[in-house]
Amino acid sequence: MSILVDSNTRLLVQGITGSSGAFHARGCMEYGTNVVAGVTPGKGGQLFDGKVPVFDTVYEARQQTGCNATMIFVPAPFAGDAILEAVDAGVELVVCITEGIPVMDMMRVKTALTGKKSRLIGPNCPGIITPGQCKIGIMPGYIHKPGKIGVISRSGTLTYEAVWQLTQRGFGQSTCIGIGGDPINGTSHLDAVKLFSEDPGTKALIIIGEIGGTAEEEAAVWIKGHYDKPVAAFIAGATAPPGRRMGHAGAIVSGGKGTAAGKMEALREAGIAIADTPATMGETLIKNLRH
């Protein structure tokens, strides 16, 4: 079992003819993802790699291929519009890989998503993978293994680290979801935890967070009241210099939250096992499974 993506996923790639869009579209296809369409305005009618039809708009791609997920590789200045286009066309899952979208753009996009049936993952994220079934994103497929552990993370390579630790010890993953490192994103830690809680195939969770914001704390509070399967977590940035990423008044608004120590405390409070270092993320969860 899994969340959001599986062998029934029909993927569209927005920006499929660009260099990274093309490279990762191929990576997903090699992994076995069913890539049914691409979109690049002005290139409608072409075939990508001789088999994937390219359309000018997401609307046409949706009408003609029934794609139910999209992977966005559109450059940052145009990515907000690309997300809105996918939502307007009714694509159920929108995964935005693009890095560097202005915060004001995401603020408006996020507001426009309210009440829509589409779910946005990202931006600035590695994507989502259900091992053995469907990969949408830029993660190396081979480090994953089908199984029962859900992984939620803000970061790309740090997620690979956790996944690899699990796989090496023989523990597979149900779905791994990278929610992205931007301050405003489509799916939060809490949203992802809730999705996993409804999946009978997921028996345990690893949550990877980092300093800034309060998303990890919010997930922790919900877990305490609603989720009784084993959860392990790691928070990156305990040694990051304060003030370099968050502004002067940022600490005020979050009321002292947002530090690594504060987040770990909130997670511990919720009964979540904390990994002391990034090298022990997998081991920390596995120990908890045996108890």
Added chain:
Amino acid sequence: MNIHEYQAKQLFGRFNIATPKGAPAETPEEAERIAAGFNTSKLVVKAQIHAGGRGKGTFDTGFKGGVKLCSTPAEARELAEKMLGHTLVTHQTGPAGKTVRKVLVAESVDIAREVYFAILMDRSTGSPVVVASTEGGVEIEKVAEEHPDKIIRELVHPLLGFQPFQALKLARQLDFKRDQLKAASKLFCNVFKLFVSLDCSLVEINPLVVTPEGVVYALDAKFNFDDNALYRHKDILEMRDIQEEDPREVEASRFGLNYIGLEGDIACLVNGAGLAMATMDIIKYAGGEPANFLDVGGGASEEQVTEAFKILVADKNVKAILVNIFGGIMRCDVIAQGIINAVKAVSLPVPLVVRLEGTNVDLGKKLLQDSRLPIQAATDLSEAAKLVVAAAKKV
């Protein structure tokens, strides 16, 4: 990106935000001319550097104070002479201090009351939020700690923006009355316009002052801009003052590398921001101190890796280097070749520990081995951290 006080004043001018008259000067003569133009006996000369605590700072000449009041253009000229070209040390500059290249000559105003006003992006609600307090002129963190009830928060709708009624409500909460009420509300609305138009992540006005005559002024401001949006603000990019920045960071940004200099002695080179932060954490956990944060990104080229390595090696504080790569898009052989090229170009003055994992890992390891460079290979992250900390302590 940071800007100078005189540049903040220019932005205020563009958005009709009331602030005392002032202009930058690069020479004492210019300072005198500007002061003469104001036709007042209340003047202030302020050293322009990217650091706080200027008023209490000391110059390398022994002259005290980077913010000085005076009453004649001739005095303004004298003060400018004592500041320009000299190094100012404050509690934020470090012992090396910063060279003053410009001074701001401005009208000084008498202050009857000071308040705090800021707008920033609130991540948890995904919308701007206004933070204000009647306790202006002091550090807001202190106010939040000692009098949390004196912090006022007003959320702004992401699509509607800051509404006039909200400005009025805030002005009342900040105890503005009669004529001041309108002036303060108008100022708040204009600051919000500036915040959105220039893609700011923070605009902090501290203090916002009321003069004994009842005039409302934004006296000092701190701006943070969203780096992601700078591509559409060429005018703001032009305000960047590279001479104020850490030369290591300037060099890194030339090659598209994400680098932040720190105080420790163990340098690290990592792909991905999350893993880079986690690598700093594990160095600390193993008993060391990271010298930097360096994310070479997901798709770095051989050349970028070489340049990144050169920046690390050039840092005289560094006693050992840890390379930690989990190759996804990034191929381990590219990293390995980049390191080999760099070591050949600049030689290797300190021990180097490398941990490679992911795409093309075997090829990468073989390249390093065949290079016969004195590299310690680590199989996992915790071994890598232990090795590098031990190596740094031996030096």
